[in-house]
Each structure stands twice: as structure tokens, then as C-alpha cells.
Amino acid sequence: MGSPLKRQVRVGIIGAGLIGRTHSLMLRLLADALPESVAVTRVHDLDAAAADALASKWPEAKSCARAEQIFDDGSIDAVFVCTPTATHRELCLRAAASGKHLFCEKPLAMNSAEAGEIREAIERAGVVGQVGLVLRFSPVYTVIRAMAAEEGAGRMLAVTMRDDQDFPIRGAHASEWRNQPGVTAGGTLIEHGVHDFDVFAWMFGPIRSLYCRTRVLNGAPGIEDFAATEFEFEAGFYGQLTSVWHRILNRPSNRRIEIFTENLFLACDTDSAGPIAIQRGEGYEGKITEEEVMRRYQDLVLRERPCLSPLRHAFRIPYAVQDAIFIAALRGQCAPGPGIDAGVAAQRSVEAAYRSAARGIAVDLADLK
Numbered sequence: 338m339g340s341p342l343k344r345q346v347r348v349g350i351i352g353a354g355l356i357g358r359t360h361s362l363m364l365r366l367l368a369d370a371l372p373e374s375v376a377v378t379r380v381h382d383l384d385a386a387a388a389d390a391l392a393s394k395w396p397e398a399k400s401c402a403r404a405e406q407i408f409d410d411g412s413i414d415a416v417f418v419c420t421p422t423a424t425h426r427e428l429c430l431r432a433a434a435s436g437k438h439l440f441c442e443k444p445l446a447m448n449s450a451e452a453g454e455i456r457e458a459i460e461r462a463g464v465v466g467q468v469g470l471v472l473r474f475s476p477v478y479t480v481i482r483a484m485a486a487e488e489g490a491g492r493m494l495a496v497t498m499r500d501d502q503d504f505p506i507r508g509a510h511a512s513e514w515r516n517q518p519g520v521t522a523g524g525t526l527i528e529h530g531v532h533d534f535d536v537f538a539w540m541f542g543p544i545r546s547l548y549c550r551t552r553v554l555n556g557a558p559g560i561e562d563f564a565a566t567e568f569e570f571e572a573g574f575y576g577q578l579t580s581v582w583h584r585i586l587n588r589p590s591n592r593r594i595e596i597f598t599e600n601l602f603l604a605c606d607t608d609s610a611g612p613i614a615i616q617r618g619e620g621y622e623g624k625i626t627e628e629e630v631m632r633r634y635q636d637l638v639l640r641e642r643p644c645l646s647p648l649r650h651a652f653r654i655p656y657a658v659q660d661a662i663f664i665a666a667l668r669g670q671c672a673p674g675p676g677i678d679a680g681v682a683a684q685r686s687v688e689a690a691y692r693s694a695a696r697g698i699a700v701d702l703a704d705l706k
């Protein structure tokens with residue numbers, strides 16, 4: 338990146354649906370805590386009413402009918418790409434070519450080749466790129482990651498996760514495109530599980546190989562609502578992920594994780610603040626309360642990025658921490674992340690899982706072209 342911005346970061350949002358609105362709310366939280374930090378100044382959506390409604394949340398913001406109006410606006414520093422997956426590649430390439438810093442939602446693209454093109458465009462333009470792999474800011478996963486790495490935990494033995502969500506075309510995720518081949522990159526594995534593939538590698542190190550089976554019950558062809566994936570980690574241990582899109586409307590999107598190291602068992606029934614059940618080798622059994630999870634999370638986040646301190650009151654919201662990091666990075670106050678590289682790596686891993694499911698064999702990531 339060139340010189341850090343020494344003034345308010347001016348943002349254009351493309352896509353004023355569920356996640357575009359979420360980012361606007363997070364940037365609002367940040368602007369309320371630090372008025373000099375950020376302002377949304379332009380919003381584009383194919384649906385003009387959605388763009389108008391979101392722009393109205395910011396005093397200076399205008400909606401616009403074409404994405405070009407954001408790319409050509411020299412006063413805009415950064416673009417948030419919050420549209421359906423098939424549109425990411427083109428919007429990201431155009432954003433980078435116009436010199437805008439880029440926040441792109443997950444999955445980065447329809448496949449890892451396209452995701453790689455986005456990475457190259459960012460590198461060529463010398464702009465900052467960040468991908469919306471927000472699970473890295475889950476308080477419980479941050480705390481579990483740190484505890485598993487403590488010396489006394491011993492070697493990692495196993496991880497098991499279940500990730501489930503109502504098939505996301507109704508309720509909180511009422512978007513028809515999620516069941517449209519050609520617009521979505523796939524089903525539960527790529528559109529939700531990509532978070533889990535990323536967080537597994539972030540928590541436990543690189544993945545060596547994958548074996549996966551998928552099933553399509555309610556989705557269009559290629560849009561799986563079930564996947565069972567076995568992971569072999571380079572460190573020599575194994576994990577399982579069960580990914581489900583069900584039809585239980587009132588069940589919130591959620592995850593359960595269990596990990597065993599030689600001397601430690603941790604389990605958690607939420608992907609947010611806990612509590613975490615714990616057993617230790619010497620006989621201790623108990624739980625880490627939500628308050629304690631948040632205390633440890635705050636310490637871990639602030640140790641790495643002390644500049645986020647003014648946003649401490651919002652640390653329970655992973656999206657708030659994620660977006661604050663992107664803006665602080667543009668202002669030269671901390672490192673961005675997860676970067677586009679992480680998005681490409683996660684997409685490659687999911688692609689290996691799809692290849693495994695299609696061929697009925699384990700797939701080594703090193704063999705993936």
C-alpha cells in the first residue's frame with residue numbers, strides 16, 4: 338500500500354443487502370466511537386430502493402445507479418463488495434484497477450482461479466485487500482486457538498465441528514440467489530463452510546488432504562445441503578466437519594466445536610462468546626464463562642492490535658472487530674487481515690473437498706492445480 342490515510346477513510350458500498358447493511362452498521366459503530374475514522378459516502382445496488390435506504394443512514398452518502406460512479410469517484414478510498422458471489426470477480430478487478438482498497442465478502446469468487454485473479458489484481462494495484470472470513474473474530478474460537486497452543490496442552494489430537502443453518506433462501510437470509518447455480522459458488526460447503534475451512538487452518542495449521550461426501554436434497558443441482566468432510570492436517574492429526582443446511586426456520590445459524598489435545602478437552606455450543614466446557618489432564622473440570630471468554634478475547638485482540646481499544650464495547654460482535662481492522666489498517670494503525678491470500682487458500686480447500694466428493698477419493702491439496 339502507499340502512504341497510510343491520515344484522515345477519515347471514505348467508503349463506497351456495493352450491494353445493500355443483508356451483509357452490505359451489516360457492514361454499514363459496523364462502520365457506524367466505529368464512526369460513533371472515532372468520528373475521524375470512517376464515513377460511507379456512496380452506495381450502489383441494482384435495486385435502487387435498497388441503495389437509497391442504505392445511503393440514507395449516512396449524512397454525506399449518496400446512492401448511485403452504476404458501480405462506475407464509485408470506481409470513478411476520486412474521493413473514495415475503499416470499496417466493500419457485498420453482492421452475490423458470481424459478481425465478486427468483476428467488481429473486485431474493477432475496484433483494484435481504479436486504485437480502491439478492497440474489502441470483499443466471502444467466498445471471494447466462484448472458484449479458486451477467479452479468487453487468484455482478485456489477489457493478482459490487488460497486488461498489481463498495490464492496494465490493501467481483506468476478505469470477510471469473519472469467524473476469525475469469534476471470541477470462542479480465538480480463545481480455544483490460544484489454549485490449544487499452550488505448552489501444557491500437549492499435541493493436538495482431534496477436532497470435530499458441526500455447522501448448521503436454515504437453507505438460506507428465507508428467514509434471516511432470504512436471498513433466492515443462494516439456490517441459483519451460476520450465481521452461488523455451491524451450497525453449504527462453500528457459501529457457509531468456507532468460514533470453517535478457513536478457521537480450521539487458522540486455528541490448527543495447514544490442511545494436507547480432505548475426504549468429503551455431499552448430498553443434495555432441497556437445493557438445485559450442485560447446491561448441496563449436506564457435506565461430511567474429513568481433514569488431515571499437516572501436523573499429523575485429523576478432524577471432521579459436518580455441514581448442514583436444514584429447514585428448521587427458527588433455529589439460528591450455529592456451530593458446535595470439540596477439540597482434544599493430549600491434556601485438554603474443550604467444547605463449545607456457540608460460535609460467539611461461549612461458555613466453553615473444559616476438562617484438563619490432571620482432573621480439573623469446569624467451564625469458561627462468557628465473561629471470562631470476553632476478557633481473554635479482549636486481551637488477545639488488543640495485544641495484537643492495541644489501536645482497537647476505543648471499540649472494546651463492541652468486541653462481542655465479530656463483524657465490528659473485522660471492519661475496524663480494515664479501516665485501522667488503511668490508516669496505518671495495524672496490519673489488515675485476513676487478507677485475500679486467506680480467501681484464496683480457503684477457496685482452494687473447499688474446491689479440494691468438492692473434487693473429493695465428485696471422485697469419491699481423498700484429495701491432497703498439493704495435487705490441486
Ligand SMILES: NC(=O)c1ccc[n+]([C@@H]2O[C@H](COP(=O)([O-])OP(=O)(O)OC[C@H]3O[C@@H](n4cnc5c(N)ncnc54)[C@H](O)[C@@H]3O)[C@@H](O)[C@H]2O)c1
Nearest residue numbers: 352353354355356382383384419420422424442443469512
Ligand atoms: N461474512 C458473512 O458472514 C456473510 C453473511 C452473509 C452473506 N455473506 C456474503 O455476502 C455476499 C452478499 O450476501 P447477502 O446475504 O448480503 O445477499 P443479499 O441477497 O441480502 O444482498 C445482495 C444485494 O446485492 C445486490 N446485487 C446483486 N447483484 C448486484 C450487482 N451486480 N451490482 C450491485 N448490486 C447487486 C442485490 O440487489 C442485493 O441487494 C455473498 O457473497 C455472501 O456469501 C457473507
